[in-house]
Structures are given as C-alpha cells and as structure tokens.
Amino acid sequence: MKYPREAIKRFTAVQILVFYYFLAIAFSFFLLNLPGVYKPGIEVKFIDSVFTAVSAVSVTGLTPISIGDTYTSFGIAMLMVVLQLGGIGVMSLGTFFWLMIKKRIGLRERQLMMADHNQYELAGIVQLIRQIVQLIFTIELVGGLIFTVYILNDFETFGEAFLNGLFMAVSATTNAGFSLDNASLQPYFNDYFIQICTMILIVLGAIGFPVLAEVRYYFSRNKRKNFRFSLFTKITTVTFGFLLVFGAVMIFILESMNSFKGMAWHEKVFTALFHSVSSRSAGLTTFDVTQFSNATDILISSLMFIGASPSSVGGGIRTTTLAIAVLFLISFARGQEVIHVFHRQIKIVDVFRSYAVILLAGLMVLIAVVVLLVTEPTLPAHALLFEITSAFGTCGMSLGITSELSITGKIIIMVLMFIGRVGLISFLFTLGGRTQKPHYHYPKERVIIG
C-alpha cells in the first residue's frame, strides 16, 4: 500500500487495454453473427466463430474457416469493421501509453527532451485517435481505389470490384492477412504490381504510428533543421529494414534449390521478398508455404516471433526488443558499460525490459509447443511451432493445420493471438523495475554464470 498512485496507474494501463480487447472481441463476435453475415446454408461451429472473432480483432488472420466461402458481402463489410477495431484500436492505445511514459520521463529530463518534442506528442488521446484513424483510413482508401481500378475488369460491377479491392487494402494495411480467396494472394503470383502495392501497405501498417507521424511532421515543416527523428523511429526503421532484407535473402538461399526450383530469378526474388515482408505480421502469401523446406519454416517462425514495430498493427516481441538485445550483446562482448546508438544512450531499464520480454515470450512459446504436442499428437512439431509463433506474432501464416486443431488447441492459439496483439508482456512491464525502492540492501555476492 505504499505506492498507491504508481500501482493504480500501472493497473489502469493494463486494465484499459485488456478491457478494450475483451469488449472488442465480444462486439466482433456480435457483428460477425448478425443475420445476413453468413451465406445461406453455411454452418459455423461456436468455437470456430469465436476463433475468427479473436483472429480478426487481433488482426492475425489464422482461421479454421474459409472467408470467401462463408461470408456474404455484408459479412465481409462487417469483417472490415472488426479489422479497423483491431488495427486502429491497439495502434491508438499503444501509442497513447507510450506517450504517457515519455511524458513522465520528460518531467525528469526535460532539458534533454526538448529537442524531441514533436507535435504529435502534445496531442491528447482523442486527437491522437483522430490522427491515427485519419491516417489509416487515407492509406486504406487510396490503396483500395488503386486495387479497384486495377482489378476492375475481373468483376461484373464496380461495387463488387470495390469490395474486393478495399478488402485487399484493409487486409494489407491492418496486417490482418485475411483473404477472400482461399489461396490468399497466390492467384497474383506473377502480378508484381499487386505484390508491390500490398507490400507497401503492409509496411505502412507495421512500421509503427510514431514513425508515420514523425515522417509526416518532417515533410509538413519548412524548418527541417530543427527536427530530429526520435531514437525509437531510427531504431525501429533500421531493424525493420534489416529484417526484410535478411529474411528475403535467407528464404531465397534456402528455397532456391528446393521449392523455388524452376522459377525465373525475378519470381524467386519476389516470392522471397513478399514472404519476408509478410512474416513481419501480415501473413498474406503468394505461394503455397507448405512447400517450403523445414529450415525455411523455422526461419519464418523466428521472423514471426520477432514481429513488427511497437505501436503498430503487428505483434511479436517487436523490432525494438530485438534491436536492444542485439545492441546489448555487442556492447557486452566489447566490455562497454553503456550502450550507445545514434548518439543516444539506451537506458538500463529498457535493456531489462527487453530481457524480460524475450524470456517470457520464449518461455511461452516453449510451453505452448509442449502443450500442443500433447493435445495434437498427430501434428508435426515444426508445424505447431509455426502456428504458435504465427499467432504470437499476429501474423497468420499457417502450414495448413488451423482447422485440424482440437478445441484445446484452438483455445491456446486464441490466447496466444490475444497476448501477441495486446503485447501484454510488455504492458505488464511498462512500469516495471521502477516502483519499489528497497528499504535495505544485502551485501552483493558474485555467482558463477554459465
């Protein structure tokens, strides 16, 4: 009872988020079960209906049912509403909490922070959500119109083409990864225009709202000299870019002699690049991923585990967590006491947070693998790992086992999607490591490690 204010703040942040998500799941379930949502004659099991609602709110995209075969046009419109609730919801809340923390530090380190006071930081939660909604809707609408015009000839009416084009744009921007075609984007395997547009939308959704806001602010001002991109923007953008290139190169190398055999070089390059981008958190595919070798499966699992930027539509441990871990490792190996990057010093508490996030996330995945191996004895270990990291990274790629999961298995995957999306781990620790001052100190003693 000694730090009630801290305790309340902490409790409230987690509470708001979890409460928002439970509410959003319930509301999504309601929307997706309205009369006229399902096509005539279609029956969906209760567990699968809940699963789809959780998957949609967490913009993961894993689903035991076929979207195109199940939903009417009205149903698809409802699904798009749910994707907005999921994508914009967490992007807003995530950014808001982040600004709260930043502001609190600002009180202590005001001098240093002055240089970083970008306009969007001053906004309240309402203005912030307004900005995010505006930005995302603009991106989705522009993307949707481009898609609509491009695919117009494939459909009988403009309305039908627009529904499909908009869904493609919404699914890509919110990184939901749902697709009206059961084969995801595989029909567009040779359509690089669609692929490039989709990849751009995926990156815009997954790079994190603060990055988009800073970039927009940068281009809207004449006095650019006084503007400094935040450390967060620099770290997450570099890490994001590195992961895209690294993933693409690795998939290219691993599959060139396997499933890519016989492809033209540009097909190999695009297939590798697209699935690397998609593994950030979109989950769309242009290729039958079950044909990938086991080595590629493990690689993509690792990429999905890392996930997207914080304050984005993506999940996983997040790019910054990986970046801090790598920076720590390099500094530690060099024997440096402080971690410097982009002329800034990383705070110790952030190193600790990255440690906690990686430990907990790793442990969670390990436990999930063991439990699913028990509940799904017929499914191979690497496919389960793929499904688990896909859920935690809210990615939604699958080796095709989602519909084969038992009810227990589906519940576990739902919980992982929830945790991956909320980033519960990180929010639990957002205020960690700073609340309790000890009243006494024991003497320090070294322990042999490793």
Next chain:
Amino acid sequence: MKYPREAIKRFTAVQILVFYYFLAIAFSFFLLNLPGVYKPGIEVKFIDSVFTAVSAVSVTGLTPISIGDTYTSFGIAMLMVVLQLGGIGVMSLGTFFWLMIKKRIGLRERQLMMADHNQYELAGIVQLIRQIVQLIFTIELVGGLIFTVYILNDFETFGEAFLNGLFMAVSATTNAGFSLDNASLQPYFNDYFIQICTMILIVLGAIGFPVLAEVRYYFSRNKRKNFRFSLFTKITTVTFGFLLVFGAVMIFILESMNSFKGMAWHEKVFTALFHSVSSRSAGLTTFDVTQFSNATDILISSLMFIGASPSSVGGGIRTTTLAIAVLFLISFARGQEVIHVFHRQIKIVDVFRSYAVILLAGLMVLIAVVVLLVTEPTLPAHALLFEITSAFGTCGMSLGITSELSITGKIIIMVLMFIGRVGLISFLFTLGGRTQKPHYHYPKERVIIG
C-alpha cells in the same frame, strides 16, 4: 591499447581453456588410435574417430560407433583416461577461473568477502587440481568397487568385472554417458540398486566442485557456526534439485499414458527420475528414449539446454544462469530495483551475463537447427533439436540419429560439444561489461519495447 592488462588477462583465460581443449582432443585422438585399441577387423572412419575423441574429451557421450563392439579392454582403459582428461580438466580450469574472478572482487569488497573465505579459495591452481583429482578419483573408485562387487557373478574373471564396474562408475561420475552396452543401462531397467548408485555418481559430478568442496569443508570442521555456504552453492543446489524434481514429474505425467503404459508405478517413477537426472548432463538411459512422445523430447531438450552446474563436468547454459534469469524475472515483475536471494544481493553484471549467455546460446541452437535441417533433409526437426541441445548440454542422449548425420552435420555437433563443454560463451563474457569506461555520455532516450 588502453587497457592492456585487462585485455591480456581476458585473452589468456579464454586462450588457456581453448588451448587445453585442442591439446586434449589431439592427445585423445592419439590415445584412441594406439595399436591394440580397436578390436581386430574393426574399421573406423576418420571423421567418426575424431567425433569420438571430441565426444570423449567433452564427456558428452554422443557417438556414431558402438563402444562395446569397437574397443578392446586396452581401448576401454584409454577411453577412461580420456574421460578423466575431459571431466577433471574443465572442472579444474572452470573452478580456477572462478576463483580468480572472486579474488579480484575480493580486493574491492574485502570486508564483505571475509565471511565467505573458505579454505579452498586460498589454494593455488596446483593444489586445486590435486584436490579435484583426489575427490573425483575417490568417488570413481568407491563407485567402481561397489559396481564390481555387485556385478561380479555376471563375469568370468574379477578383472573383467572390475573393468566393467569401473567404466560404469567413471562414465557416470564424469557424466560421460558412454556405455559398453549398446543399449546403455537398459539391461538394468529393473535394477534399482544400479540406478540409484548411478544417479548419485551423476549428481556428484554435475553439482559443481565448489559445492563438494564446501560440503567437505563443512563436515571437516568443528566450528560450523562460523561457516556460511556460498551464494553459488545455495543457488546451484536449489536449482539443481528443482530441475531434478520438475523433470521427473513432467516426464512421469507426459509418458504415463504413452510409452510408460503398462509399467508398474515404481517403474514409471524410476524411469522418469533417472532420465531427469541423466538430462542434467550424463546422457545414460535405462529406457529406449526414441519411444518418448514428441512433447517429452522437447522437454528433455530444454532440460539438456539448461545443463549442469558451472565448474562441474556438465555443460549447457548452467543452472546458475537459469536461476538468475528466473530471479530477475520475478524481481522485475514486482517492480523491484534489486534482486535479493538468500540474504544476498545479485550484482547487475551477473544479470547481464545471464542475459548474454541465454541470448547467445539460444541463437546458437536456432542457427544449428536451421543449418542441420539443410544438411540433413531427411531427419525430423525435433530429433535434430534433441541432438543439438544434447551436444550443447554435453549430455549425449540421442534419438538415434548420430550415425546418420552427414560429415557437415557431425562437424556442427562437434563444435557444439566443444562450446557446451568449454562454456566458451561464458568465458568470453567472464570479464565482460567491466573493461571499457566510456569517455563521454550521450543523453539517454527511452525506446518502446515489445
């Protein structure tokens, strides 16, 4: 060139260790290829001969050849010599480096350390090795004689029984896990006397020399009130005990309805307990482990990855690394700024070391899995993970794929056995985090994590 003394010290510690091991491997290869070592008519490939030498020096026990079918009595005697080189070698060097670090801290924190100055800390390297050799030889000889008497009736001569009994004791104490019988200890599935003796020897080897030394010191003194067990001893013993119980309970639960079906309760208990103990780093088995379910395979892989105590005959990330990680996680979740355990405070640098060890080890296992999936396309992912963690934990349990590995695969496993044994990761970081003081400080800036 600013910290030459530190740099030299650091370089030397790693150098001594790596140099010792390369020398030991070369010498072992020489010993295991002397005339009269192989049975007549036996041909062993060069790669398999090197593999066995590395496996023996690192007391891992993985081997692509059958020990009993390949070596003569003289060969088995040579193998025992190699196991001593491996087991006692690293135990001595590991303890010595640990004392070096402790002494250096002692200069700074002499007052606090006085209470902990146990006798063995004052010993030099020569006296230390003498103590360790004395202790290990005593344990092995007592164990060997007990085994010899017990199995006497199964052999024609006392000499033959003694060779077998001594080998069993040496293999258990050094946690080598080699066995003259191709089925390991499976013939003793119902012999609980052999199993209990073997488990005791395994634990004595894997608990860490400092623990044994402190216990002996404790019992050799009358003034026990002034003696305090070191934090290391307390942490490693508690963690070791917890892992034994946790592993046994989990194996029992996971296999009761699978491979243990139809067994009596005491058979289930002993089989579960024995393989939990063995996964610390011994690798001996009383049961066909390929019959375990995939869930148990992943569980045992995790246990082998953790490994044994530092300064012991075992490998892995070590018990203390796990303990510090768990303590950190609990403290962090509670928002405590310092980590207290057993009335002592854990140093921040040790938390950082545990982070570095876990990150690097995890990354190494991940990379090894991906590479082996490429080089061994026909072998299942979970069996490769099992083999990899078995090598890194110098455990030596296998799902039977060692002899099926390609040459590249064998080389990777050899490297992992080497790293697991030397604890290269930890030694690289032993002096890490303390050498370079920065000449300037950048302003600190927070980053969104996870």
